[in-house]
Amino acid sequence: MAQPEYMAGMLRVLILSELSRGPGYGYGIAKGIARRSGEELAVRPESLYPVLHRMEQEKLVGSRWETADTGRPRKVYTLTPKGRRRWEKARHQFTRLSQAALKAIQNEPAGEAS
Numbered sequence: 001m002a003q004p005e006y007m008a009g010m011l012r013v014l015i016l017s018e019l020s021r022g023p024g025y026g027y028g029i030a031k032g033i034a035r036r037s038g039e040e041l042a043v044r045p046e047s048l049y050p051v052l053h054r055m056e057q058e059k060l061v062g063s064r065w066e067t068a069d070t071g072r073p074r075k076v077y078t079l080t081p082k083g084r085r086r087w088e089k090a091r092h093q094f095t096r097l098s099q100a101a102l103k104a105i106q107n108e109p110a111g112e113a114s
Helices: 004-020 026-036 045-057 081-105
Strands: 061-067 073-079
Touching: 004 026, 004 045, 004 073, 004 081, 026 045, 026 073, 045 061, 073 081
Parallel strands: none
Antiparallel strands: 061 073
């Protein structure tokens, strides 16, 4: 499992990614992130919900209340047009920066370091 300090910087991008696939509720978003990461990334509710609320205030996501199969209400989140644009930008930026970080931490053969 990824350590919490690594998750903090990635959580917004991961939420945008999940919601780019369609509407989702908190638990479903967290499970989707875990499943797609091969169970390497675990999102705790105490981390997820404050970020979702901030993203809602920033108009990146919208929400509505629905009744679950169990009869309990749950808040379902969707990407807004602004959120979709942010996702497209974040996906490219995150990929580029992740690839650069991987290059930076690779062990270089002796004699090639500057």
